[in-house]
Amino acid sequence: MKSLVKYIFSILIISFCISEVLLRLLGGVGKPFEAVVKDGFFYNKINIDGRSVYGTFPVLIKKKYKINNEGYNSSKDYLEIDDYSKMIGLVGDSFIEGYHVDVENSIGRLIEKKCDSIFVEEYGIGGHNIHNYIESYNNNNMHLYKKVYFFIHITDFLKDVSYKSKYNRFKEKYFRPLYEASFLLQFINKNHKPFAREKKMNKQISKFTKSKVLRFLEQSKNVSFIYRDANVSDELDFIQEQIETVDHKIKPFDYGFDQHWNDNGRQNIAIHILNNLGLIQCQNF
Numbered sequence: 001m002k003s004l005v006k007y008i009f010s011i012l013i014i015s016f017c018i019s020e021v022l023l024r025l026l027g028g029v030g031k032p033f034e035a036v037v038k039d040g041f042f043y044n045k046i047n048i049d050g051r052s053v054y055g056t057f058p059v060l061i062k063k064k065y066k067i068n069n070e071g072y073n074s075s076k077d078y079l080e081i082d083d084y085s086k087m088i089g090l091v092g093d094s095f096i097e098g099y100h101v102d103v104e105n106s107i108g109r110l111i112e113k114k115c116d117s118i119f120v121e122e123y124g125i126g127g128h129n130i131h132n133y134i135e136s137y138n139n140n141n142m143h144l145y146k147k148v149y150f151f152i153h154i155t156d157f158l159k160d161v162s163y164k165s166k167y168n169r170f171k172e173k174y175f176r177p178l179y180e181a182s183f184l185l186q187f188i189n190k191n192h193k194p195f196a197r198e199k200k201m202n203k204q205i206s207k208f209t210k211s212k213v214l215r216f217l218e219q220s221k222n223v224s225f226i227y228r229d230a231n232v233s234d235e236l237d238f239i240q241e242q243i244e245t246v247d248h249k250i251k252p253f254d255y256g257f258d259q260h261w262n263d264n265g266r267q268n269i270a271i272h273i274l275n276n277l278g279l280i281q282c283q284n285f
Contacts, residue, residue, distance in 0.1 A: 023183035042165040044071040052099040084144035088120045091133045092151030096124025100260040110270035131162035154233035158201035246272045
């Protein structure tokens, strides 16, 4: 029995070492995202760049990212300007955060390339929900913007509080160093998420969230919602007039094994927004 245990343990150690070497040689893991702790919660470390890697062999998505002065993945910093009448805001979760395409090919940069008379700022953080979107809108004075688009899904409405990544001292002190030293653990976590906690959600949209969203829309006339999927959930009938869907004419628009938009998908959305704004004449195909 002891020899069997030793044999199995040896196989596991050898497999672990081989996997670590292969992942390093083949670039199967990107640079770990850096964060800072403020008031007991994690936030992106500002003014850094790197490469994100998603997928499994033989298909790996390797893309550049740049965290700007405000902590968002964007190739440009967000600075105060005198005239916000030409500013467009894009607010959302990981679909707007955009680690699945090069930062220079984000929706905002595509819009600006096609129409140099407007400017776009993107406020996307993975895991954020409708409450975070409203906070982003208010905290960044987006009521001054020409137009603001919230990129939504039904799951964004199934919590009654905004999402924040909480700091865990024990986990960060004892597990984080091991995790960041191991490419295999990072690869498994990014693609299969065995360490991720399941988010507790309501079974339906609460009255509190419904009334909060409706109050917000009454006060914020420059906001429209773009639904991430083709079919809008019936539960969102209470904001039906504010919801738009995108006709993804350029295909494929996602990665298949990963539903996040690829370059084609972001191109489709950029075209949709320009059409919506009546700026189709700006497009340079």
